[in-house]
Amino acid sequence: MIRIALVDDEVEQLEQFHQYLAQYQEERQVEVEAVDFPDGDEFLEHYQTPFDIVLMDVQMRFLDGMTTAERLREIDPAVIIIFITNMPQYAIRGYAVDALDYVLKPLSYFAFAQRLDRARQRLNKRERHYITLQVRGGVQKLDVMQIHYVESQKHDLLFHTSGEVYTTRGTMKSAETLLADYPFFRCNKCYLVNLEHVDSIRENEAMVEGTPLVVSRGRRNDFMTALAAYVGSAM
Secondary structure (H helix, E strand, O other), X not given: OEEEEEEOOOHHHHXXXXXXXXXXHHHHOXXXXXXXXXXXXXXXXXXOOOOOEEEEXXXXXXXXXXXXXXXXXXXXOOOEEEEEEOOOOHHHHHHHHOOOEXXXXXXXXXXXXXXXXXXXXXXXXXXXXXXXXXXOOEEEEEEHHHEXXXXXXXXXXXXXXXXXXXXXXXXXXXXXXXXXXXXXXXXXXXXXXXXXXXEXXXXXXXXXXXXXXXXXXXXXXXXXXXXXXXXXXXO
16 A cells, blocks of 8 residues: 655646546556645645655645645655656755655656656665664664664764664674665765765765765775665666
């Protein structure tokens, strides 16, 4: 079951979404539950049960899609966002809220199905895996894909996530072993980076969820190769 939020203030567009979803379910043999929201305010107000995918118009009354997405990211950093717009320049702004894609109006079924296929591929890669860390006062269970990067400081490892930093005893070698089955790669002797959270590469820095991390000269080519392979596999 895939849960999809349809956020659009045009009744005709919502009807078209449902027509396309019915066709998509029949062709792909998947089950979809779709919930309509007429504007961004109502969507955020009633956002209690998480969705897998959000299809959202950029231009809406009261609260536009981009502002809605920014607020959504504060409560759900993982949900897949696909923008619907007749203004392609919004695609660039979509990177700021980690939007998967955008679809231009008038919306064709081919483009709609193509974006949903891509979203499903990302969902399939999101099977959740956990690790357990020994921290001061007890143990901490972490979702692997919520770890942005691991930092080595003397005899400690700092696991950076969107909410907190968790500290445990260990070496970078032990962190690499612990996370060997997941898309992590060392960019220098101090940082082990989750490739899912790399926003950009600029000269000798990797931007990881807004934090610049130095990429050493000796590791840059291998790091870029690993990142390209990971991004390509997610397409």
